[in-house]
Amino acid sequence: MKNPIRAVITGASGGIGEDFARLLAARKTNLFLVARRKEQLEALALSLQSEFKVEVEMLSLDLSLPDASEILFREATKNGNEVDFLINNAGIGPWKKFIDVSLDDHKKIMQLNMVTLTASTHLFVKHMVTHKKPSVVLNVASVAAFQPAPRFTVYSPSKMYVKLFSEILSEELKETNVRISCLCPGGTATDYMANNNQTLKGFNPLMTSEKVARIGLEGALRGKTVIIPGFINKLFAFFPRFIPTKWNVQIAGWGMDLAVRETDSRS
Ligand SMILES: NC(=O)c1ccc[n+]([C@@H]2O[C@H](COP(=O)([O-])OP(=O)(O)OC[C@H]3O[C@@H](n4cnc5c(N)ncnc54)[C@H](OP(=O)(O)O)[C@@H]3O)[C@@H](O)[C@H]2O)c1
Numbered sequence: 001m002k003n004p005i006r007a008v009i010t011g012a013s014g015g016i017g018e019d020f021a022r023l024l025a026a027r028k029t030n031l032f033l034v035a036r037r038k039e040q041l042e043a044l045a046l047s048l049q050s051e052f053k054v055e056v057e058m059l060s061l062d063l064s065l066p067d068a069s070e071i072l073f074r075e076a077t078k079n080g081n082e083v084d085f086l087i088n089n090a091g092i093g094p095w096k097k098f099i100d101v102s103l104d105d106h107k108k109i110m111q112l113n114m115v116t117l118t119a120s121t122h123l124f125v126k127h128m129v130t131h132k133k134p135s136v137v138l139n140v141a142s143v144a145a146f147q148p149a150p151r152f153t154v155y156s157p158s159k160m161y162v163k164l165f166s167e168i169l170s171e172e173l174k175e176t177n178v179r180i181s182c183l184c185p186g187g188t189a190t191d192y193m194a195n196n197n198q199t200l201k202g203f204n205p206l207m208t209s210e211k212v213a214r215i216g217l218e219g220a221l222r223g224k225t226v227i228i229p230g231f232i233n234k235l236f237a238f239f240p241r242f243i244p245t246k247w248n249v250q251i252a253g254w255g256m257d258l259a260v261r262e263t264d265s266r267s
Contacts, residue, residue, distance in 0.1 A: 001134045001179070001221050004085035008032045008076045008124070010063055010116075011090030013040035015190030016140065019213035020087050025052040032076045032083070033058045035090065063090050064112040069119035077127060084135040086124045088117040088162075091140060092192075093155025095260065106154050113158035118165065121180075125169075128178045135178045138220040139166045143186040143228065146237040148245065149252035151260070159184075163226065170225045179223045183216035186233035207233075 007024050011017035013035035021031055025048040033041050038060040045056040059075050061068055076083055091113045094101055121137055128135035144156040145163035166182035173180060187193060189206040212229045219227035228234050240248045 001084075001136055001223070003027045004029045004136065004221075005133070006030045006032065006081060006083050007085035007087065008034065008072070008083050009087045009089060010034045010072070010120070011140075012044065012058075013037045015192055016185065016188060016209045016213050016216075017087070017089040018044060019209045020089060020217060021048060021056075022210075023213055023217050024085070025054045025056070028052065028054060029085065030055040031057070032081075034061055034063065034072055036060060036062050063116045064108040066111070066115075068116050069123055072120060073123040073127070082131045082133065083124060083127060084131075084133050086120065086137045087140070088120055088137070089140040090116075091142075091159075093142075093144075093152060093158070095151050095256070097151055098153040101154075109154050110158060113155070114161050117162060121165075121169070125173070125178055129173075129176055132177050136181065136220050137166075137169075137178065138181045138183060138216060140216070141166070141182050141184045143184050143233050143236045145182075145184055147240050147252050148249050149256050150249060151253075151256045167225055179220070181216075181220035181224055181227060183212070183219070183227045183229070184233070184237060185212045185216075185229055186236060188212045205232075 004024065007029050009017050009020050009031065012021045012033035021033055021044060025031060031048065031054060033045060033056065035041055041058040041060060045058050048054060048056050059072065061071060092109055117139060125137060139162050141162040142159040144152050145159040148156045163182050163184060166180050170180035185207070187206045188209050190209050193206060207230050215229040216227055228237050
C-alpha cells in the first residue's frame with residue numbers, strides 16, 4: 001500500500017498517535033482523530049489542515065467505555081465515508097504493583113488495550129473487506145509483549161494479547177485486501193513515560209515518538225506483521241524466547257526496580 005486515503009487514529013491527542021497523524025497528513029491522507037482531550041485534538045486538526053491541506057475530523061471519546069468502538073465506527077464511517085487505515089494506538093499501563101492499582105483502573109486497562117482494540121478491529125476489518133480497497137490495521141503493542149515484567153502485571157499480558165491477536169488475524173486475512181501489523185515500541189519519550197515518571201536514562205535511551213511512528217508506519221505500509229523499532233528493543237524482544245518465563249520475569253523485575261529507583265531518586 002502506498003498512501004492511505006482515510007485513516008482513523010486512536011490516541012491521537014499526544015505522543016506516538018500525534019506523530020502518526022503528522023506523518024500521514026504529510027502523505028496527504030485524510031484523518032479521523034480520536035482521544036478524550038478535545039482541545040488537543042482541535043489544535044492538532046487545525047494545524048494539520050493548514051499545513052498539509054488535508055481533511056481532518058475529530059472525535060472526543062473515552063475508548064475505555066464498553067460501547068466506544070461502535071460509536072467510533074459509526075462516526076468514522078458516517079455519510080458513506082470509507083476508511084482504509086486504522087491505527088489502534090491508544091493504550092495505558094501504570095508502572096505500579098498490582099495491588100497498588102485500583103480494580104477499576106485494571107478494568108480500564110483491559111477494556112482499552114484489548115477489548116476496544118479487538119472490537120474496533122472487527123468493525124473496521126469487515127468494512128474494509130466490503131469496500132475491497134487495499135487496507136491496513138496497525139495495532140500498537142509494546143516490547144512488553146515479549147518481556148513479561150513485574151509492575152506491568154496487567155499491561156504486559158494485554159500487549160502480549162495485542163501482538164498474538166495481530167499475528168493470528170494477519171494469517172487469517174492473508175487472502176483478503178486487508179493487512180494486519182503490530183508495532184512493538186520500547187521506551188519512547190511521550191507523556192506516557194513522563195506521567196509514569198520514567199526516563200530510563202543510561203539504561204535504555206528513549207526513542208523519539210516521531211521515529212517510532214515513522215518506523216511503524218513504513219513497516220505497516222510495507223505489509224510487515226511485527227515491527228520492533230530500534231536495535232536495543234529488538235534485543236529485548238529476541239532474548240526472552242530462550243529463557244524460562246520465571247527467570248525472564250525475575251530479570252525484568254530487577255530492571256524495573258532499577259528504573260523506578262533511578263527515577264525516584266531524581267524526582
Ligand atoms: N511511550 C512508551 O514508552 C511506549 C512503549 C511501548 C508501547 N507504548 C504504547 O504506545 C501507545 C501510545 O503511547 P504513548 O506513549 O504515545 O502514550 P501517551 O503519550 O500517553 O498518549 C496516549 C494517547 O492515548 C489516548 N488515550 C489514553 N486513554 C484513552 C482513553 N480512555 N480513551 C481515548 N483515548 C485515550 C491519550 O489521549 P487522551 O488523554 O486525550 O484521551 C493519548 O492521545 C500505547 O498503546 C502504549 O501502550 C508506549
